[in-house]
Amino acid sequence: xxxxxxxxxxxxxxxxxxxxxxxxxxxxxxxxxxxxxxxxxxxxxxxxxxxxxxxxxxxxxxxxxxxxxxxxxxxxxxxxxxxxxxxxxxxxxxxxxxxxxxxxxxxxxxxxxxxxxxxxxxxxxxxxxxxxxxxxxxxxxxxxxxxxxxxxxxxxxxxxxxxxxxxxxxxxxxxxxxxxxxxxxxxxxxxxxxxxxxxxxxxxxxx
Amino acid sequence: xxxxxxxxxxxxxxxxxxxxxxxxxxxxxxxxxxxxxxxxxxxxxxxxxxxxxxxxxxxxxxxxxxxxxxxxxxxxxxxxxxxxxxxxxxxxxxxxxxxxxxxxxxxxxxxxxxxxxxxxxxxxxxxxxxxxxxxxxxxxxxxxxxxxxxxxxxxxxxxxxxxxxxxxxxxxxxxxxxxxxxxxxxxxxxxxxxxxxxxxxxxxxxxxxxxxxxxxxxxxxxxxxxxxxxxxxxxxxxxxxxxxxxxxxxxxxxxxxxxxxxxxxxxxxxxxxxxxxxxxxxxxxxxxxxxxxxxxxxxxxxxxxxxxxxxxxxxxxxxxxxxxxxxxxxxxxxxxxxxxxxxxxxxxxxxxxxxxxxxxxxxxxxxxxxxxxxxxxxxxxxxxxxxxxxxxxxxxxxxxxxxxxxxxxxxxxxxxxxxxxxxxxxxxxxxxxxxxxxxxxxxxxxxxxxxxxxxxxxxxxxxxxxxx
Numbered sequence: 283x284x285x286x287x288x289x290x291x292x293x294x295x296x297x298x299x300x301x302x303x304x305x306x307x308x309x310x311x312x313x314x315x316x317x318x319x320x321x322x323x324x325x326x327x328x329x330x331x332x333x334x335x336x337x338x339x340x341x342x343x344x345x346x347x348x349x350x351x352x353x354x355x356x357x358x359x360x361x362x363x364x365x366x367x368x369x370x371x372x373x374x375x376x377x378x379x380x381x382x383x384x385x386x387x388x389x390x391x392x393x394x395x396x397x398x399x400x401x402x403x404x405x406x407x408x409x410x411x412x413x414x415x416x417x418x419x420x421x422x423x424x425x426x427x428x429x430x431x432x433x434x435x436x437x438x439x440x441x442x443x444x445x446x447x448x449x450x451x452x453x454x455x456x457x458x459x460x461x462x463x464x465x466x467x468x469x470x471x472x473x474x475x476x477x478x479x480x481x482x483x484x485x486x487x488x489x
Numbered sequence: 490x491x492x493x494x495x496x497x498x499x500x501x502x503x504x505x506x507x508x509x510x511x512x513x514x515x516x517x518x519x520x521x522x523x524x525x526x527x528x529x530x531x532x533x534x535x536x537x538x539x540x541x542x543x544x545x546x547x548x549x550x551x552x553x554x555x556x557x558x559x560x561x562x563x564x565x566x567x568x569x570x571x572x573x574x575x576x577x578x579x580x581x582x583x584x585x586x587x588x589x590x591x592x593x594x595x596x597x598x599x600x601x602x603x604x605x606x607x608x609x610x611x612x613x614x615x616x617x618x619x620x621x622x623x624x625x626x627x628x629x630x631x632x633x634x635x636x637x638x639x640x641x642x643x644x645x646x647x648x649x650x651x652x653x654x655x656x657x658x659x660x661x662x663x664x665x666x667x668x669x670x671x672x673x674x675x676x677x678x679x680x681x682x683x684x685x686x687x688x689x690x691x692x693x694x695x696x697x698x699x700x701x702x703x704x705x706x707x708x709x710x711x712x713x714x715x716x717x718x719x720x721x722x723x724x725x726x727x728x729x730x731x732x733x734x735x736x737x738x739x740x741x742x743x744x745x746x747x748x749x750x751x752x753x754x755x756x757x758x759x760x761x762x763x764x765x766x767x768x769x770x771x772x773x774x775x776x777x778x779x780x781x782x783x784x785x786x787x788x789x790x791x792x793x794x795x796x797x798x799x800x801x802x803x804x805x806x807x808x809x810x811x812x813x814x815x816x817x818x819x820x821x822x823x824x825x826x827x828x829x830x831x832x833x834x835x836x837x838x839x840x841x842x843x844x845x846x847x848x849x850x851x852x853x854x855x856x857x858x859x860x861x862x863x864x865x866x867x868x869x870x871x872x873x874x875x876x877x878x879x880x881x882x883x884x885x886x887x888x889x890x891x892x893x894x895x896x897x898x899x900x901x902x903x904x905x906x907x908x909x910x911x912x913x914x915x916x917x918x919x920x921x922x923x924x925x926x927x928x929x930x931x932x933x934x935x936x937x938x939x940x941x942x943x944x945x946x947x948x949x950x951x952x953x954x955x956x957x
Binding site: 297298299300302304305308309310312313314315317327332357358361362363364365366369384386387388389391392395396445446447458459462463465468469472473476480481482483484485486487 | 504505507509510511513515517524526527530531535537541542543544545546552565567568570571574583585605606616617618632633634635636637639640643644645646648650652682683686687713714716718736737739740743744746747750782784803806807810898899900907917919920921922925926
């Protein structure tokens, strides 16, 4: 996983509630087994007309937001399908950070495993950042995960909370599986106890 | 200290608690489908095996055709490639896989309980958000993403933050014509699509207790549509009766010990929940969604909201956006919404009881619009055929298909045309879910059958169910 480093980038406002992962990347684009290249289909049906031309009104089609690296989003962003193509598409487009009041659980976990930072903040602060994000080319936020700070276009600093382990993993680009193997003995010991306590568990070993 | 059902299962599966609140949980069953290529690729890259293939089961359900049991029927080369890789990966890693040619094939969330593999007290995960279905067995079951699939393959564990506990009580008794699907649609309408974010739901109350296992699975299946991490129902006699004799159920010699253990899987009487929700089941009516979020539903006797009457600007804009996509006027009577197509099936409503409920409405009547019925599994299909349901559907003009996810997710090419209104027993009415521009109305199997007969949503209670 790539390391998360401090950056300053354009933030785009997406205030709608319940933006589901089918909207982030429709199912017909799940036929690829590649993680790269999904960015061109990000928000496909919100972003393009059926003839492939861009929808003028869509935020990421507007000149100021074409290279947005931050999305300030409405409640429950990422709800629905567990498809990890959603963070893959966001990441491939260039999005590094999402800010909202709350995110769907599975999407939240999937994103952090792909080097993206999801920041949860109280509604009044998200509302203020949403206003910042409407400033077009001036909608620039600095995201500093080390210091847990967002610097607004007016220079004001907003602190945020983040799970310390996720922070550590993001900053160092650490992979979960390698870390979990540090607990291999605990896992083995659990498994041996479990085997004897529930003798009725069937085995599905391939024949 | 008194504990909830969810806490008991969580504690029993805790391997390590970390200072930051993350717990390393042991996974009992890992179900995987064609979307697992990333997980298998990650194993290959790291040169790791599947840690516990005997606790892993593969199911080809998302990408496979429902028109044939032959992989050569897949004409899209990309889809074919995804399916082929799944067959090859499961074989290479020693994971048992139910392909479309298997007699036990089906949608993963239908097959687990049907085979008696999904049992009370287990932790079950799958790279699919509707994994919460298995919670109906009294298990803690939840969907995970592709990176987590890789993690479970490699370690048979998962790091998770402990969710909060929510109890949803549905009291009273349901009126005739009201199904489990109507119950869960009413719950989601009440608490919202994000209403259970961060929570594991336990459903209880006389209505839930009175549901069959199939009905309970329908309810737990859609927990994710309220944002919940998981949904579950404490096991009882209904659960034990359902499990007994299934292939994966305990042998007679082990059964008493297993049942004694399962009987302890109840929330303690004085256990506390972070959030409680209550519905009066007697007030519920058949439901249908009018919008593009599962929370945008109404009783079929009611109307879609009129945005002009809504004060909150955000909500007004949300409703207007949904109505525009759906091609509906604010305030339209739900029963009057036209229907162009019907889909009966999915992990929400593809079980035998669902097909019986739809057949009882369709019997001796004629569909006005194209309709397909895709059984949730091949055992469901055989059972239905043994009961003559396939003939009832065929005679009524409903197309009888093979098992698979089909029009619920639309990956395999089973789609509706732009602008079409679909009466669907699936779980998501998101924009474009059943095809670009397609308009999905979620409802129960009986309601979907009634809608197909009328070419509009109507009210299923206008049709007397016929004896099968």
